[in-house]
Amino acid sequence: MVSLKKYSGTFYIFLKNQTLTKFQYRGTLWADILFFIFGYGTQFYLIFLLVGKFGTLGGWTQYEVMLLYSMSILSYTIACTFLMGLYNRTPEKIRNGEFDQTLTKPMNPLIYEVISSFSAYYTIHVILGIVMVCVSFGLLNVTLSIGNMFFLILVVIGGAMIQGGVLVLFSSASFFLIGDNPLVYSVFVTLRLLNENPISIYPPFAQIFLTVIMPFAFVSFYPAQYFLGKNDFLMFHPMLQYLTPLVGLLVLLAAAALWLCGIKQYKSSGN
Amino acid sequence: MIEVNNVSKEFKVYTRPSGFINTVKSAFWREHKIKRAVTNICFNIEPGELVGYVGPNGAGKSTTIKMLSGILTPSAGDIRVLGIVPYKQRMKNAKNIGVVFGQRSQLYWDLPVRDSFVLHEKMYDIPKPIFKDNVKLFTEILQMEEFIDQPVRQLSLGQKMRANLAIALLHNPPVIYLDEPTVGLDIVAKAAIREFIKEINKMQKTTVIITTHDMTDIEEICQRLILIDKGQLYYDGDLHFFKQQYGGDYVITIQVKSNSINPQHPMLSVVEKEANRIVIKGNSAELSLVDAIDFYNRNYEIIDIGIKESSIESILRDIYTGSIQMQQ
Ligand SMILES: Nc1ncnc2c1ncn2[C@@H]1O[C@H](COP(=O)(O)OP(=O)(O)O)[C@@H](O)[C@H]1O
Numbered sequence A: 001m002v003s004l005k006k007y008s009g010t011f012y013i014f015l016k017n018q019t020l021t022k023f024q025y026r027g028t029l030w031a032d033i034l035f036f037i038f039g040y041g042t043q044f045y046l047i048f049l050l051v052g053k054f055g056t057l058g059g060w061t062q063y064e065v066m067l068l069y070s071m072s073i074l075s076y077t078i079a080c081t082f083l084m085g086l087y088n089r090t091p092e093k094i095r096n097g098e099f100d101q102t103l104t105k106p107m108n109p110l111i112y113e114v115i116s117s118f119s120a121y122y123t124i125h126v127i128l129g130i131v132m133v134c135v136s137f138g139l140l141n142v143t144l145s146i147g148n149m150f151f152l153i154l155v156v157i158g159g160a161m162i163q164g165g166v167l168v169l170f171s172s173a174s175f176f177l178i179g180d181n182p183l184v185y186s187v188f189v190t191l192r193l194l195n196e197n198p199i200s201i202y203p204p205f206a207q208i209f210l211t212v213i214m215p216f217a218f219v220s221f222y223p224a225q226y227f228l229g230k231n232d233f234l235m236f237h238p239m240l241q242y243l244t245p246l247v248g249l250l251v252l253l254a255a256a257a258l259w260l261c262g263i264k265q266y267k268s269s270g271n
Numbered sequence B: 001m002i003e004v005n006n007v008s009k010e011f012k013v014y015t016r017p018s019g020f021i022n023t024v025k026s027a028f029w030r031e032h033k034i035k036r037a038v039t040n041i042c043f044n045i046e047p048g049e050l051v052g053y054v055g056p057n058g059a060g061k062s063t064t065i066k067m068l069s070g071i072l073t074p075s076a077g078d079i080r081v082l083g084i085v086p087y088k089q090r091m092k093n094a095k096n097i098g099v100v101f102g103q104r105s106q107l108y109w110d111l112p113v114r115d116s117f118v119l120h121e122k123m124y125d126i127p128k129p130i131f132k133d134n135v136k137l138f139t140e141i142l143q144m145e146e147f148i149d150q151p152v153r154q155l156s157l158g159q160k161m162r163a164n165l166a167i168a169l170l171h172n173p174p175v176i177y178l179d180e181p182t183v184g185l186d187i188v189a190k191a192a193i194r195e196f197i198k199e200i201n202k203m204q205k206t207t208v209i210i211t212t213h214d215m216t217d218i219e220e221i222c223q224r225l226i227l228i229d230k231g232q233l234y235y236d237g238d239l240h241f242f243k244q245q246y247g248g249d250y251v252i253t254i255q256v257k258s259n260s261i262n263p264q265h266p267m268l269s270v271v272e273k274e275a276n277r278i279v280i281k282g283n284s285a286e287l288s289l290v291d292a293i294d295f296y297n298r299n300y301e302i303i304d305i306g307i308k309e310s311s312i313e314s315i316l317r318d319i320y321t322g323s324i325q326m327q328q
């Protein structure tokens, strides 16, 4: 209990100050929102045009692919809100020795890194992501029961945990790798894009990879099957459409455990 | 309170790769050498002690401090601080210690100093009354009133260092590690910091380990000296004893009333001599300073006297350059 108070109190102060600083730069904030709308909006519209033109993509209609895309974006923005700082800034701190400070705090180092670099303004992206998911369901003419609505929320959280887990995993790489490795970090961005399409269009090894090794298929492909009543389960069991929250939890916990293990490898820097 | 037993720390030092293939390969494997930063170090520190931890650049001071604070895991040996193994129980250890690295800041760049303090209040779960008292007291001793409400990025080096010292002590840790806290500071800031360390030690019996290259810090603050070089321990003991044993040289300038100084002590050597003034050199291992003065005082009427003893600084310089040999 005491420790919960410690973490929430610290988090609150970081949040307050960070939000204050962020809103001092109002221009950047607006630019950021416009960038989001243009970037993701264009992509959204492209799917509409291209998939519409070819009829279907791997048996999925344009609106269905748009749902895939928006579920992936929504869970991604949630993951970024919490973990983008960890992914972007912590590796640099680990390399230059600034991470020393984190290790002398009476807090779990991973939680400290997360709350000290929490990106509150990303919540604006989350809101835009929610809008995109709602639009997709609207276009599809699917109305969700209360139960399904609840499951959708779990799925989005699960998807955020999967993508977040992978962010944590990549962030931990800097404990194990030598020197700076910009390549490693661009891999994540590329891999993630794979879950914006129905995985049924990929060759089998990629489908296995995205289900078992880097389970991005659980972010939107499998759960979308549930909401759309689809049944192209490929080589996998139909149960998978319910498993996103569980997979998310496992991926995040495993990544966190690996990250914490990585601390033993930390070398600081001479000073 | 602090027990260090046979502790060593090795680092792998990598060579830079060249060529594309080697660069890709080097993310996972590189040629490396083993660098021993600290070798077989032992010491015990009791509550309330003020210990100066000195040695030339690269001696292994920071590495030791990092192992004591739980940042680095020793390659061999064991460490206990208040019964806790720092690198295993990091969070528990963190509550007991305050750390200041002169080269790094604990403060948050965009925040006013006061907000950084509040952040630590939450993080360390400091009871409100203790927090308030400490902020008030530290602000006073370290003269922080003028800048406590300014964002950190606007502060001078000396102001930042004072704030760093304060923040490290807000939770009343029984142990503090100060790694070059006075580096790059002016005389006023240095004096404020020394005063503060002594004051806190007196009030709260705080155990202090300080590394510095400014021997005035050591002479003003510490009772005990630990000397390391190339990762090995060379001396651990009382500061005065160290001075006597390795320094002990003194130079006395004496002016007398009569016009010729003649009798000479066999243990003293003459550096300079005029009709009524003599400069002599001795070593306290052979003849104590008091006896030397007494010798002249018995034979002459002294009108003026000047004494210069060797400083820690000069002794260390002689040790580092090898003109004094020490056994480990
Ligand atoms: N992170 C590190 N990686 C490799 N070598 C290091 C690292 N930290 C320190 N060293 C080496 O260990 C030795 C001791 O360093 P350090 O403890 O920083 O010395 P000091 O603080 O006494 O100046 C130096 O030779 C330094 O180059």
Ligand SMILES: [Mg+2]
Pocket (backbone or CB within 6 Å): A271, B061, B062, B063, B179
């Ligand atoms: Mg150092």
